[in-house]
Amino acid sequence: MEVEDLESQQVDKMETITKVPTAPKSAEDPRYKLIAENIVASYNGIQAVKGVNMKFRERAVTALIGPSGCGKTTFLRCLNRMHELSKNAQVTGKVLLDGQDLYSNKEDAIIHRRKIGMVFQKPNPFPTMSIYDNVAAGLKLNGVKDRKIVDQIVQGCLEMASLWNEVKNDLKKPGMSLSGGQQQRLCIARALAIQPEVLLMDEPASALDPIATQKIEEMINELKKEYTIIIVTHNMQQAVRVSDYTGFMYLGDLVEFGETKQIFENPRNEITAKYVQGQFG
Amino acid sequence: METVKLKGGSPLFDKIFKIAAAIAATYILALITLIVFQLITGSYQIWTQEGISFLTGSDWNAVEGSESYGAAPYIVGTFVTAGLAMLIGVPISIGIAMFLSELAPKFLRSILSFVIELLAAVPSIIYGLWGMFIFRDYIRDWIEIPLNNVFGNNVWFFSGTPFGLDIFTASVVLAIMIIPTIASISREIMIAVPNSQREAAYMLGATKWEVFKMAVIPYSKSGLVGASILGLGRAVGETMAVTMLIGNATGPNAFPSSLFSPGQTMSSIIANEFAEASQGSLHMAALIGVGLILFIVAIAINIVAQLLVSRVLKAHQGAVLA
Amino acid sequence: MITIEQRAEFRKHFRNNISSRQAMDKIVKGIVFGCVALAIIPLGSILLEVVRQGAPALSTDFLTQEPGAIGSDQPGGIGPAIQGTLMLIGMSSLVGVPVGVLGGIFLSEYGNNRYGNTIRFFNDVLAEFPTIVIGLFAFIAIVLTFGSFSIIAGTFALSIIMLPIITRTTEESLKLVPVTYREAGYALGIKRWTVITRILLTSAKSGLVTGIMLSVARIAGETAPLIFTILGSDNFFMAFDQPMDALPLRIWRLSLLPYDSATMQGWGAALVLILIVLTLNIGVRYLFLRKRGGGRFRITAGG
Numbered sequence: 001m002e003v004e005d006l007e008s009q010q011v012d013k014m015e016t017i018t019k020v021p022t023a024p025k026s027a028e029d030p031r032y033k034l035i036a037e038n039i040v041a042s043y044n045g046i047q048a049v050k051g052v053n054m055k056f057r058e059r060a061v062t063a064l065i066g067p068s069g070c071g072k073t074t075f076l077r078c079l080n081r082m083h084e085l086s087k088n089a090q091v092t093g094k095v096l097l098d099g100q101d102l103y104s105n106k107e108d109a110i111i112h113r114r115k116i117g118m119v120f121q122k123p124n125p126f127p128t129m130s131i132y133d134n135v136a137a138g139l140k141l142n143g144v145k146d147r148k149i150v151d152q153i154v155q156g157c158l159e160m161a162s163l164w165n166e167v168k169n170d171l172k173k174p175g176m177s178l179s180g181g182q183q184q185r186l187c188i189a190r191a192l193a194i195q196p197e198v199l200l201m202d203e204p205a206s207a208l209d210p211i212a213t214q215k216i217e218e219m220i221n222e223l224k225k226e227y228t229i230i231i232v233t234h235n236m237q238q239a240v241r242v243s244d245y246t247g248f249m250y251l252g253d254l255v256e257f258g259e260t261k262q263i264f265e266n267p268r269n270e271i272t273a274k275y276v277q278g279q280f281g
Numbered sequence: 282m283e284t285v286k287l288k289g290g291s292p293l294f295d296k297i298f299k300i301a302a303a304i305a306a307t308y309i310l311a312l313i314t315l316i317v318f319q320l321i322t323g324s325y326q327i328w329t330q331e332g333i334s335f336l337t338g339s340d341w342n343a344v345e346g347s348e349s350y351g352a353a354p355y356i357v358g359t360f361v362t363a364g365l366a367m368l369i370g371v372p373i374s375i376g377i378a379m380f381l382s383e384l385a386p387k388f389l390r391s392i393l394s395f396v397i398e399l400l401a402a403v404p405s406i407i408y409g410l411w412g413m414f415i416f417r418d419y420i421r422d423w424i425e426i427p428l429n430n431v432f433g434n435n436v437w438f439f440s441g442t443p444f445g446l447d448i449f450t451a452s453v454v455l456a457i458m459i460i461p462t463i464a465s466i467s468r469e470i471m472i473a474v475p476n477s478q479r480e481a482a483y484m485l486g487a488t489k490w491e492v493f494k495m496a497v498i499p500y501s502k503s504g505l506v507g508a509s510i511l512g513l514g515r516a517v518g519e520t521m522a523v524t525m526l527i528g529n530a531t532g533p534n535a536f537p538s539s540l541f542s543p544g545q546t547m548s549s550i551i552a553n554e555f556a557e558a559s560q561g562s563l564h565m566a567a568l569i570g571v572g573l574i575l576f577i578v579a580i581a582i583n584i585v586a587q588l589l590v591s592r593v594l595k596a597h598q599g600a601v602l603a
Numbered sequence: 604m605i606t607i608e609q610r611a612e613f614r615k616h617f618r619n620n621i622s623s624r625q626a627m628d629k630i631v632k633g634i635v636f637g638c639v640a641l642a643i644i645p646l647g648s649i650l651l652e653v654v655r656q657g658a659p660a661l662s663t664d665f666l667t668q669e670p671g672a673i674g675s676d677q678p679g680g681i682g683p684a685i686q687g688t689l690m691l692i693g694m695s696s697l698v699g700v701p702v703g704v705l706g707g708i709f710l711s712e713y714g715n716n717r718y719g720n721t722i723r724f725f726n727d728v729l730a731e732f733p734t735i736v737i738g739l740f741a742f743i744a745i746v747l748t749f750g751s752f753s754i755i756a757g758t759f760a761l762s763i764i765m766l767p768i769i770t771r772t773t774e775e776s777l778k779l780v781p782v783t784y785r786e787a788g789y790a791l792g793i794k795r796w797t798v799i800t801r802i803l804l805t806s807a808k809s810g811l812v813t814g815i816m817l818s819v820a821r822i823a824g825e826t827a828p829l830i831f832t833i834l835g836s837d838n839f840f841m842a843f844d845q846p847m848d849a850l851p852l853r854i855w856r857l858s859l860l861p862y863d864s865a866t867m868q869g870w871g872a873a874l875v876l877i878l879i880v881l882t883l884n885i886g887v888r889y890l891f892l893r894k895r896g897g898g899r900f901r902i903t904a905g906g
Contacts, residue, residue: 085483087387110621114486124477128499137495138485143618153613156605187481194485195614226607298796299713305705306714306722309770312763313725316736319743376638384635393639395888400646402884404824406851407873410858411649414656414866457645464642488621488628511731518733520827521851525858548735548827555830560747572739576732583731587724 033058033228034116034198039078039093041071043086048074050252051093056198056245061220061229063243063260065236067281071252072232073121076200079230080116081109097197114142117191118200122207123183125175125190132171134186138194153193161189162219181212185219192223199223201231205238217242236276240264248272316576324570326563335570341532341550343557343564350567352547352574354535358448359546359575361537362523363516365452370459370516371509377460378467383493394465401461409525412454413446417526420453421445425541441541444528449540451527455519459512466511470504470593471497507589514582517547518575524549547575653873660871670837670853673865681872683839684853687754688879690840691833691849692819694758699765700815706766707773708799714774723774730767737763738828745832752834754847760828768818776810777803813887820883824876826851850876 034056041049049071056062064072077083078091081102095102102112125134135154144150154171158164163185167178175186184204191199201220205213220229220242233239239246240260247257248269256263256272267273274280327335331350338351377397381390425443432439441447478496487495498505528543535545545553551568558564605613664680671679706726710719741760746752780803788798804811829835834846835856850872857869 080484082480082483085480110486110488110625111619113484114617118480118484120477120480122477124475124481126478126481126496126499128502137482141485141487141491141495144613144616146616149613149616152609153605156609160605190481191484195610195617226610292794294797295795298799299709302705302709302713305702306709306719306770308702309706309722309726309729309766312766313729315744316732316740319740320736323739323743373638373641376635377642380635380639384632396643396646398888399881399884400642402820402824402880403646403649404826404851404876404880406824406826406854407649407653407877410854410869410873411645411652413858414870415648415652416645457642460642488624490628490631491624493631514731518731518735520733520735521855525855548733551735551739552827552830569739569743572736576736579731579733579736580728583728587727587731591727 031057033098034079034230035094035096036075036079037094037096039075039091039095041074041078041083041091042089043074044088048252049078052249052252052254054247054254054257056228056230058228059224059226060244061224061231061242062245062247063239064230064232064247064249065234065239065275066249066255067275068234070249072249073202075249076202076230076232079198079200080113080118082113082118084109114138114194115196116198116200117194117196119184119188119191119202119204121203123180123187125178125183125186127174127176129175130172131167131175131178131186134175135189135193137190142194153195154189157189157192158186160192160219160223161185162215162222163189179212181208181215184208184212184216188216188219196227198228198230201229203232203234206234213238234281236264236278248275250275320569320573320576324566324573326566327570330563330566335567336574339533339536341535343554348563350563350570352550352567352571354530354533355545355547355550355571356574356578358527358535358537358544359517359548359578362448362452362455362527362544362546363513365448365540366455366459366516367509367513368456369453370456370512371463373456374460374463374509374512375467375505377464378471379493379497381464381468382471383489383497394468397461397464400457401465405458405519405521408454408458409522412450412522412526416454417445417450420450425449429541437538438540441539443541444543446526446528446543447541448527448537448544451523451544451546452540454522454526455516458519458522459515462515463508463512466508466590467501467505470501470508470590473504473593474500501593503589504593507586507593510582510586511590514579514586517582518579520548520552524552529553547571547578551575650877653870653877656867656870657872657874660867661874665868665871666875669839673857673860673868674862678864678868681848681850681853681868681875683836683848684850684872685875686839687833687836687847687849688823688851688876690754690847691757691761691829692823694754695761695765695822696815696819698758699762699769699818702762703766703769703814703818704773704804704811706770707777708804710770710774711777712795712799712803726767726770729763730771733827734760734764734825735827738831741828742831749844751844752832752846753844754833754840755843756832757829757847757849760832761822761825764822764825764828765818768821769814772814772817773807773811776807776814779810780806809890812890816883816887820880820887823883824851824880826855830855850879 032055036052036054039049039052040047052075064076066072074083078093079095083089083091091103093103097112097115126137129137132154135157136150139150139153155164158167163182166182175183178186205216208216217238220231223229231242243260245258246260246263248255248263250271256267256269263272264276267276327350331338335350335352336356337353338349339353340349340351342349381393385393421443425445428439429441429443434440474497478500479492482492482496523546527545527549529549530543530545531550537544551571554564555568558568666680666685667682668680669682671677710723713719714722738760741756741763745756745759784802784806785798788802829849829852833849833852835852836846836848840847854869854872854876857865857872
């Protein structure tokens with residue numbers, strides 16, 4: 001059903017694992033929150049992402065997997081115009097959020113980034129700010145002045161990040177006083193506070209121990225009821241556990257994209273099969 | 282090194298070599314100890330003669346029979362000029378560092394870093410020469426006289442007769458001289474701020490300036506303070522340019538009465554009067570005594586700065602946050 | 604938990620008009636640009652004036668003659684000052700380089716302990732000593748002890764100024780040599796001092812030379828310590844225990860004379876001095892620093 005058009009795209013791709021940009025049927029298809037069209041990204045003139053097309057469903061978790069250096073993180077960073085901040089980085093292509101191209105206006109990156117929250121590989125709370133201020137940082141920046149609203153959002157986001165119960169009495173303590181796993185959930189709360197519509201996660205649990213990882217995964221399962229989530233992971237079990245759809249990237253190309261179950265149980269592409277069976281990585 | 286012994290060959294060379302290296306390193310400690318000792322013995326006479334009033338007094342009279350020495354105006358002069366230089370130099374340096382670490386495109390970055398290092402390489406005496414024969418006229422005609430005309434009667438620090446060789450000129454040139462120091466260390470400290478901090482701010486929808494304010498400044502604050510204090514240490518110890526530009530007042534007149542009055546710093550009084558002081562005289566002891574005070578001030582400033590800067594850069598290397 | 608309705612409500616509180624924030628961003632960028640300009644203007648002016656005012660003074664006589672009578676038709680030159688500066692550079696390096704390199708070796712190879720940390724710290728402190736204080740110290744320790752101003756006293760003072768720079772750069776260059784080089788040497792049973800002198804110093808050569816050249820550039824421009832040590836002189840070198848002239852000192856003396864011809868000579872001497880200092884500096888950059896970040900291999904002028 002829903003996956004059909006994805007698959008038909010993929011069949012084209014499987015013939016030649018090259019960039020044959022397949023035009024999406026309808027850019028305004030309401031079922032897709034975010035659509036990436038022919039994204040090409042490079043560092044220092046070397047292409048890291050070679051023309052990727054991908055559609056992300058609303059209220060679903062899409063995982064991006066692939067061996068290191070396959071361009072999955074770079075692609076993720078193109079989705080909220082973060083890639084272009086790196087030195088000597090270029091991006092071309094379109095990213096449509098609810099049909100509106102994020103790359104159409106050079107100036108509006110600031111507004112767009114706010115609509116697409118991001119959680120990074122390593123927890124990066126602002127070290128000089130308290131727990132409360134870390135979550136409220138984006139609110140202050142974007143002109144939310146009403147103290148009551150700020151309090152509500154901070155509490156709500158900490159709850160969604162399942163951190164509230166652990167820190168509700170220590171909101172004034174520095175964010176750095178938390179454990180690694182707690183710091184990462186604090187960063188998730190911080191990203192949620194600006195009320196994004198999409199949440200990007202770049203290997204959010206790679207620096208964490210198994211228990212902290214489990215907490216994050218449980219939280220992702222909760223969050224997907226409300227958010228469109230895209231997660232990059234090198235951990236295939238994690239992809240199976242948290243995602244509804246999975247895209248496999250290799251050497252800058254999107255090799256295969258489909259339902260997670262299908263990708264892992266019945267991959268159609270030889271390289272995908274080898275990768276999910278752990279034959280390389 | 283068990284293997285070395287097993288393979289034979291006298292470990293004696295090793296020992297000698299290690300001892301030689303240790304002696305060379307210890308020489309540094311010995312020098313510092315000796316410097317302190319010599320400055321104390323060399324100025325002993327003035328401390329017994331003047332006591333605490335050498336620090337608090339302002340008379341400076343080298344005429345034999347009525348000799349009297351007080352270093353207070355020079356101590357104040359040093360802090361006033363160095364403080365003014367900081368006031369002018371620190372914001373500019375932070376701005377330059379921000380440009381170099383956050384804004385400049387790559388090619389400009391290396392050119393500018395080079396220019397800043399050239400600025401640091403120009404000897405003090407040449408800053409003095411330039412200040413005396415070139416900059417003085419500009420600063421007097423374009424800044425001092427207009428300020429004096431407008432505010433001279435109402436605001437005390439703009440009063441006096443602008444002459445070009447005064448506390449203000451010395452401070453401005455001093456500021457130019459400490460900018461490279463502060464700017465290049467600040468740049469290193471800002472570069473040491475992990476990119477993940479910047480990304481966190483960008484993700485929240487920050488502009489470049491907001492990223493700087495939110496992620497870079499708080500993270501590097503203590504290092505930037507350290508860099509500035511290091512600049513202060515330089516400014517306090519700086520001699521030649523100040524000596525040539527400050528107008529060289531002595532005695533109570535050397536107390537800064539306005540920006541446009543001549544002054545004197547600790548280092549400039551030593552450089553200026555050294556040739557006139559005969560060896561073994563009280564005058565000489567007084568100059569060495571001023572040197573001792575300068576030494577203590579400069580070292581105190583420097584130790585604080587070293588601790589701040591090295592802690593920040595070390596934290597970066599170990600990727601640990603204090 | 605936040606419901607969808609709440610989220611819509613919250614979004615209303617966000618300010619979507621970012622023009623004032625973007626304007627602020629532009630203003631700050633403008634200010635920052637201004638700061639850069641403010642730093643470049645003096646440098647440009649200094650270089651321009653030194654060349655413009657100094658070039659007319661240059662002549663063979665000016666570079667080789669002893670100072671004559673300023674204001675007369677035989678103003679003489681700055682020969683002794685150039686000779687003095689070159690001699691001071693050579694003699695100070697003779698003292699400062701071996702001691703500094705040995706000290707750096709100690710810190711890098713044997714200094715991973717409390718004593719090493721102490722020395723490292725005080726070495727950094729010594730590097731920031733006001734040079735006028737070092738001059739006073741050399742005056743008391745050498746001039747007063749031996750009874751005369753001399754090039755020896757000047758050498759002593761300048762070598763102290765060089766020392767911490769060389770120690771620091773030596774240590775840092777040695778630390779850049781991969782540990783495997785050391786281990787390979789030790790595994791072969793080579794004695795430690797041989798490993799250090801043959802393997803490590805060779806690998807760290809460019810860092811060492813950089814440190815030495817930068818410290819030389821630094822002492823070449825030092826003035827304050829010379830006032831108390833070499834005193835200044837109108838003659839070429841006579842003896843090691845006699846006063847001597849040097850370029851920075853000569854510039855200072857000339858700047859205090861009320862004659863235009865003296866001022867012109869001062870600019871001429873400044874041009875020679877700045878050529879020496881900048882040649883050393885730019886030379887180092889182009890020879891060795893091209894690939895490196897610069898880090899602490901930086902030179903600053905002294906008082």
